[in-house]
């Protein structure tokens with residue numbers, strides 16, 4: 001089995017890094033797909049009114065062991081230090097065996113809203129009495145999904161009071177297998193609407209997937225050994241830092257933003273819908289009525305730090321852009337995942353690694369040293385530095401702890417690199 005531990009990887013030029021990835025994965029096609037990228041012609045078929053491509057850097061986080069498997073993680077992000085931090089978090093989890101994951105399986109919900117009802121509770125019961133007919137109607141519109149072992153698996157029916165009067169909202173639960181499922185689920189929701197109208201005597205308006213995918217949860221757990229992360233004091237400091245995010249929404253929003261640094265980068269790299277995953281994550285974080293952190297940290301009997309995360313993860317390996325975008329296809333091959341469920345669990349592990357690395361920095365030296373020294377290259381670029389001058393100026397600014405545009409421009413003039 002190849003190792004995701006690639007010391008010195010980040011010091012190589014991009015072409016050599018790609019070579020290492022191809023070698024580690026034993027898959028030469030990854031290189032072709034990444035090199036070819038998305039063409040304008042393909043883009044023009046994906047969305048509307050295309051005039052060009054918006055490019056985002058693609059990097060690879062190293063060091064991940066997930067459920068005993070070495071994994072290289074493709075990440076598409078514009079933010080410096082995110083990929084370094086994910087690799088750093090994953091490295092510190094290795095002594096504890098890496099990340100261990102679980103999930104609920106790929107079930108999504110569609111909502112079908114019936115209004116103008118005489119007897120909402122009676123209507124609710126009539127729908128439930130006919131649940132097998134309703135799931136049958138839903139499954140008839142997607143025989144392929146059913147053949148693959150998925151399809152509509154059940155119903156929940158909720159009576160909800162609103163400003164517009166009582167409503168009966170049917171949740172159609174659909175096993176989406178390897179699809180994110182929105183198109184599939186929405187088609188089913190529209191197909192069952194006439195039957196819901198017949199049973200309720202009301203009018204159906206809204207028929208759409210819910211992005212609060214709480215029947216499609218992914219979880220990850222890691223033990224960060226005290227010795228691997230700086231000792232008992234660091235364990236205690238991280239524990240206390242993380243505790244604030246459990247009870248304070250102002251902190252929880254930033255804590256979860258840190259988790260999404262990793263989650264969104266991997267969701268985007270695999271061509272999945274970042275908005276769907278983000279909406280689900282934040283809604284799940286607020287499910288108790290108070291917005292809170294998506295991860296938890298505890299200290300175990302050995303004095304090690306146990307990190308856990310649970311969040312909705314509606315991602316697919318088919319549908320959307322996943323099979324159209326060549327770089328997304330390369331990303332999936334690099335990950336070596338065989339199902340959407342496995343992908344969802346890898347993403348949860350990356351979210352946890354990302355969160356842990358940020359917390360460790362916050363609980364110890366602060367975020368600025370690590371983050372800003374990598375951001376310094378952006379500042380040097382903004383000042384007009386090019387080629388090797390970018391690294392030289394970034395390193396000078398980081399060592400002086402003075403990372404700003406003015407200093408970058410000064411250094412550029414001093415070192416004779418100005419244009």
Ligand SMILES: CC(C)(COP(=O)([O-])OP(=O)([O-])OC[C@H]1O[C@@H](n2cnc3c(N)ncnc32)[C@H](O)[C@@H]1OP(=O)([O-])[O-])[C@@H](O)C(=O)NCCC(=O)NCCSC(=O)C[C@@](C)(O)CC(=O)[O-]
Nearest residue numbers: 007008010081082084085087088254255258357358361370
């Ligand atoms: C930035 C580091 C990793 C430096 O960390 P360091 O301690 O200077 O690095 P190190 O030299 O000891 O290396 C440790 C490992 O980090 C990785 N690494 C180290 N340097 C690089 C690099 N140049 N390029 C790629 N990978 C790098 C690499 O994996 C390396 O091990 P190796 O595999 O080589 O044996 C560390 O300070 C860190 O993890 N900081 C956290 C940074 C972070 O979270 N950034 C996200 C942006 S800030 C934000 O948006 C979120 C936040 C903070 O608000 C969330 C929150 O509040 O919770």
Ligand SMILES: NC(=O)C1=CN([C@@H]2O[C@H](COP(=O)(O)OP(=O)(O)OC[C@H]3O[C@@H](n4cnc5c(N)ncnc54)[C@H](OP(=O)(O)O)[C@@H]3O)[C@@H](O)[C@H]2O)C=CC1
Nearest residue numbers: 144145176177178179180181182183184273276318319320
């Ligand atoms: N609120 C939201 O989040 C919304 C999101 N979207 C968008 O919907 C898209 C995702 O929808 P999705 O339904 O996944 O896309 P698709 O409709 O493209 O793919 C799903 C279909 O693929 C076929 N399929 C082939 N192999 C498999 C397999 N192994 N597992 C499951 N299905 C398989 C199935 O049947 P068949 O071959 O018969 O098609 C299935 O219905 C994304 O682009 C998303 O952005 C759209 C609306 C709302």
